[in-house]
Amino acid sequence: MPSNGYLVAALAVMLAVTFCLRAAPFAVLNRLRDSPVVGFLADTMPTGVMVILVVYTLRGLDLTTSPYGLPASLGVAGTAALHLWRRNALLSIVAGTALYMLARHLG
Amino acid sequence: MATETTETPQVTGPTPRSPVRAAVQDTLGVGMGLFPLGLAFGVLLTQSGFAWWWTPVFSLLIYAGSLEFLAIGLFLALTPLASVALTTFLVNFRHVFYGLSFPLHRIRGPLRKAYSIYALTDEAYAIVATKPPQQLSSTRILAIQLLCQSYWVAGGLTGALVGAALPAGLDGLDFALTALFVVLAIDGYRAARDIPGPVLALLCALIALVLAKDQLLVVALGLYVATLAARYLLRKRNSRHAQ
Incomplete structure (x- = not known):
């Protein structure tokens, strides 16, 4: 087991690097607040980043062996369909997750 | 290729009265x-030999989910x-x-801003950035971030303390995170069209x-920012031609 001193130092390094990464854009951005570039990014970034995060959370999926990613596909499709229809975030997430878990247990 | 951005935000449901209740x-x-x-x-963490506390x-010092999972192996080794710093930089570069x-x-307030930066996780960004800024008060954003961190810390404590006694049927519950990002992608599309x-x-x-499954987030985000830069330059050139 690593010593407490090492653990605290390593955690502090992670804290410092993470905070700097999260703070970096704001230091530059204050001067660019009303620029058209930032406006364009604010419109186009969030949706794209969410799509990337969806793929990221599913990166471990194995499509070559049973159940061939079917539960996850069902879960994503169910969540999306429900959200396009009812526009209720909590309902979409709960029902989509339930659909995924059910498909996994049956598969 | 270029789309119009409308000033009227898509509001889903009635606007809740208190910002904290809205954040919940x-x-x-x-x-x-x-x-x-x-x-x-x-x-x-507890199964790897760490004490529960x-x-x-x-979760308070790092507060970045994927990095915390990685940290266990890094620290045990x-x-x-310097390598810890480099790994952190690569894994969390997306936060830039x-x-x-x-x-x-x-x-x-500077202290609140500092907390907000510290707690700017994937999830906090996902919730906040997909909503029209004029609907978000200072209190609501901070409450969103504090709540996200409490869920994470509470989950961690529960796992560390009850650990092995949990029912097996609960696996798959983490699909909720995928579902969340699907929902937020749709919300983001509705706001920006x-x-x-x-x-x-x-x-x-x-x-x-x-190409790079292990570095998926950094590579995908880097590529995506590059396409955005290209789109922006194209759009600027087109509007100059139109004049």
């Missing part, structure tokens, strides 16, 4: 993903601090992109999945 509503879906993930982290220490569209200017963005993002993610 905003974060319920995320909580469903964060709590079980935190739980898994707590179980893993390391779970909240990790006594990885040199979040600041570009996170409404930090809505938050009042931009079709090429999500299509290009999906392409970037799939390219990164094939």
Whole structure:
């Protein structure tokens, strides 16, 4: 087991690097607040980043062996369909997750 | 290719009265993903030989989910601090992109701003950046971030303390995080009405999945920012031609 001193130092390094990464854009951005570039990014970034995060959370999926990613596909499709229809975030997430878990247990 | 941005935001449902209550509503879906993930982290950490109280220490000092999972292996291997710094930089580099569209200017006071930056996780960004900034008060954003961190810490503590006694049927609950990102992608599309963005993002993610699965987030986000830069330059050139 690593010593407490090492653990605290390593955690502090992670804290410092993470905070700097999260703070970096704001230091530059204050001067660019009303620029058209930032406006364009604010419109186009969030949706794209969410799509990337969806793929990221599913990166471990194995499509070559049973159940061939079917539960996850069902879960994503169910969540999306429900959200396009009812526009209720909590309902979409709960029902989509339930659909995924059910498909996994049956598969 | 260029799409019009409308000034009128898409409002889903009635606007709740108190900002804290609104924040609770905003974060319920995320909580469903964060709590079980935190739980898994707590179980893993204690099973690796750490005392239970390391779970909240990790989650308060690092507070970046994927990095915390990685940290367990790094620390057990006594990885040199310089390598720890480099790994952190690579894994969390994506957060540089979040600041570009996170409404930090809505938050009042330097200490609150500092907390908001510290707690700018994937999930906090996902909730906040997909809402019209004029609907977000300082209190609401901070409450969203505090709640997200509480779900994560509470999940971790629960996992560390009850660990092995948990029912097996609960696995798969972390799909809630995927579902959350699907919902937020749709909300983001409704607010911005931009079709090429999500299509290009999906392409970037799939390219990164094939080429660099272990660095998927950094590679996909880097590619996506490059496509955005290209789109912006194209749009600027087109509007100059039109004049």
